[in-house]
Amino acid sequence: MIVAVHQPQYMPWLGYFDKIDRADVFVLLDNVQFKKNEWQNRNRIKSPQGPQWLTIPVRYKFPQLINEVEINHQERWQHKQQQALLSNYRKAPFWAILEPLQGEIFSRTWTMLADLNIYVVKQLVNLLGITTPLYTASELCAFPEEPDERLVAITKYFGADTYLAGSGGHDYMKLDIYEQAGIKVLFQDYQHPAYSQLFGSFEPYLSAIDLIYNHGADSLNILRGT
Secondary structure: OEEEEEOOOOOOEHHHHHHHHHOOEEEEOOOOEOOOOOOOOEEEEEEOOEEEEEEOOEEOOOOOEHHHOEEOOOOOHHHHHHHHHHHHHOOOOOHHHHHHHHHHHHHOOOOEHHHHHHHHHHHHHHHHOOOOOEEEHHHOOOOOOOHHHHHHHHHHHOOOOEEEEOHHHHHOOOHHHHHHOOOEEEEOOOOOOOOOOOOOOOOOOOEHHHHHHHHHHHHHHHHHOO
16 A cells, blocks of 8 residues: 655646555645745746746745645735636636636635645546545644654554655655665656647646646546556
């Protein structure tokens, strides 16, 4: 049984959903420190001028956890993002598929960043057709603070024997901790597929919504490289 863990990101890229798809259980790690100007409150879409950021403004004070960070509604981020999607994807083949999700993102008053991110991730998982069950770390139990011990504890919580790490895990993970705990570590090696997009040549590493807008129900096959 394979467990994967990752912080809840905003409209994540394809590799994030590949990690979910390859796991038997996926845990949204919402109770670790928020990292400003990374992927927890922003992601990219495609425009005629190239990649364009969609950013959620936040009220953040170091060292708040992700699930303690509030959204800053003094900025009209919902209106701006809605207009950006309309401008760049209204003519996409499968625009209508994401209209209900857009309605929820841009019409509701979201207070906490983690709540929005977790909602969006779950909805995109459903739209893609991924069946891996998702859990939120803060709703489970108290886990160790040390990062590797925490991941070992989460893996054991589900009775699993394998942890699926990101490709960069080689650089910082203390693999002896997993070995001593009897946990096998696999490293993700996601090969980004090329697919048909709007606006000219292919641009990789965008939000997964770019794939869904362009390919609809076939998105999971493309994500999997099949």
